[in-house]
Amino acid sequence: MMNIQVDVVLPCLNEAQALPWILERLPQGYRAIVVDNGSTDGSADIARALGAHVVHENRRGFGAAAHAGLIAATAPIVAFCDADASMDPRDLPLVVDPISEGAADLVLGRRRPTTRNAWPPHARLANTYLSWRLRRITGVNIHDLGPMRAARRDLLLSLDLLDRRSGYPLEMFLGAAAANWRIREVDTGYAPRVGRSKVTGTVRGTITAIADMSALLHADRAGRAASHVSATSESVS
Ligand SMILES: Nc1nc2c(ncn2[C@@H]2O[C@H](COP(=O)(O)OP(=O)(O)O)[C@@H](O)[C@H]2O)c(=O)[nH]1
Ligand SMILES: [Mg+2]
Numbered sequence: 001m002m003n004i005q006v007d008v009v010l011p012c013l014n015e016a017q018a019l020p021w022i023l024e025r026l027p028q029g030y031r032a033i034v035v036d037n038g039s040t041d042g043s044a045d046i047a048r049a050l051g052a053h054v055v056h057e058n059r060r061g062f063g064a065a066a067h068a069g070l071i072a073a074t075a076p077i078v079a080f081c082d083a084d085a086s087m088d089p090r091d092l093p094l095v096v097d098p099i100s101e102g103a104a105d106l107v108l109g110r111r112r113p114t115t116r117n118a119w120p121p122h123a124r125l126a127n128t129y130l131s132w133r134l135r136r137i138t139g140v141n142i143h144d145l146g147p148m149r150a151a152r153r154d155l156l157l158s159l160d161l162l163d164r165r166s167g168y169p170l171e172m173f174l175g176a177a178a179a180n181w182r183i184r185e186v187d188t189g190y191a192p193r194v195g196r197s198k199v200t201g202t203v204r205g206t207i208t209a210i211a212d213m214s215a216l217l218h219a220d221r222a223g224r225a226a227s228h229v230s231a232t233s234e235s236v237s
Contacts, residue, residue: 005076006028006096006150010083011062015039016159018085018194023050025089030096032214033072034083035065043083062199063168070156079150080169084193086118087111087148091188095150105155105181108173109148118190123200129212130170136176137220142185145169155181166199167212171181174220218232230234 008026012019012034023032025083030164036044037060048054070078077099079092091109098104113119145171157177161168176183194226198204 004031005032006079006081007033007075008074008081009066010034010081011065011197012043012083014039014041014043015083015195016043016046018083019043019046021085022052022083022089023052026108027093031090037065039220057163061165063164066168067161073153075149076153076158078153081148084195085152086191086193088189094188095148095184097152099152104184106151106176106183107149108142109146110144110185111190112147114189114191118192120201122201139181140177140183143172149186165212166209167216170216172214174227
């Protein structure tokens, strides 16, 4: 069998309809790690039958699933992708190649809608605002905090990410920026998902996402202020 170069973490909560399309579109040398927490639609069995490595995570939450996938990964490079067929696994090399070439440390897929209704307007607007804030805070020129992304496994683990809900992708970005990783953004396609949304397509999911991300931004600002104070006092003494 071919060497696995890339493990692809696919957080999955009731995505039985989307999984077949996704799993047949993984490029050569990419292994799917489907992280299920309590799907009731047979997602785990379907994924297993289609050859994916299935990981179970008891804690609910996007971050809990994403992190369990990272822990389970063994390949040198780990990519993340949603399991709702909104993003095409054939785009994965766009985020992975700069990592394998050593040209970047974190590559984020900027979601470019392929149809007009791919992205709920409130989610798109919130994301545009968030990206603007992140550019100001970090100086990194990003325009979307997209879930399709890739980095080296050992570097990702070194970030010691703690969020287990919707803040996970943001915490990863902030940690990478704070550690001066070379962060790159590339365009990736974004299509209407298959099946029902679990996060930004629901009121509850959106509120949770905003709460989780605001908490992280707040903590990040406090952390930066504290390091500024200590840096200032060092230069005074
Ligand atoms: N395992 C797991 N996966 C989740 C959870 N919440 C969301 N997901 C998955 O994360 C991905 C993104 O969620 P989605 O509902 O598409 O969010 P949206 O894109 O904001 O509408 C999908 O593959 C979901 O199945 C969760 O609590 N546990
Ligand atoms: Mg989605």
